[in-house]
Amino acid sequence: RKEVEQDPGPFNVPEGATVAFNCTYSNSASQSFFWYRQDCRKEPKLLMSVYSSGNEDGRFTAQLNRASQYISLLIRDSKLSDSATYLCVVSTGFQKLVFGTGTRLLVSP
Amino acid sequence: EADIYQTPRYLVIGTGKKITLECSQTMGHDKMYWYQQDPGMELHLIHYSYGVNSTEKGDLSSESTVSRIRTEHFPLTLESARPSHTSQYLCASSEVGTSGTYYVSYNEQFFGPGTRLTVL
Numbered sequence: 001r002k003e004v005e006q007d008p009g010p011f012n013v014p015e016g017a018t019v020a021f022n023c024t025y026s027n028s029a030s031q032s033f034f035w036y037r038q039d040c041r042k043e044p045k046l047l048m049s050v051y052s053s054g055n056e057d058g059r060f061t062a063q064l065n066r067a068s069q070y071i072s073l074l075i076r077d078s079k080l081s082d083s084a085t086y087l088c089v090v091s092t093g094f095q096k097l098v099f100g101t102g103t104r105l106l107v108s109p
Numbered sequence: 110e111a112d113i114y115q116t117p118r119y120l121v122i123g124t125g126k127k128i129t130l131e132c133s134q135t136m137g138h139d140k141m142y143w144y145q146q147d148p149g150m151e152l153h154l155i156h157y158s159y160g161v162n163s164t165e166k167g168d169l170s171s172e173s174t175v176s177r178i179r180t181e182h183f184p185l186t187l188e189s190a191r192p193s194h195t196s197q198y199l200c201a202s203s204e205v206g207t208s209g210t211y212y213v214s215y216n217e218q219f220f221g222p223g224t225r226l227t228v229l
Contacts, residue, residue: 099151
């Protein structure tokens, strides 16, 4: 079983739609959680950190459920520019990250 | 934009050649990392460094080696390239995280643009 599991998608949604991605992690000792965005043939970039209390950044909302070892990302009012692969990332040790395979999102006009 | 650079961006080379992938950052970060990523697959950590003269192997076994003689520079070397080494190699860096009694704060990793390596 992979340490971080994501539905690979692709998720095909129209502009303006709300879409949610889920991620599960296996190591209960994981300390930090993130969503990164990776455009095609580009490097990953941090989208947002995920806190136990949940956090929101504009159209993006991230949630963490430690008991279920589950992380989510909600994107509201999808834009064409949101098309990318979204990587669920977990820190299982100091300064080391484990990446999920990513969920691909395609937003169409 | 992150100030982390990788050269070359693309490299096509024959089997048995020695290659060095360069990575440098101007942010003064102590922590640096090398990841390997095949198309459509997850990133795998192959090497990391806590600072000058520190190098550690990552979670994915790799025949490559790294060195960290200067803070800003973290090159990766393959002594004898093989077709199985064909992949994308991503370098990253981060500041030192902080730790408290009940938490560990992990800082964002900034990635370079990557080197696409093809070994024929």
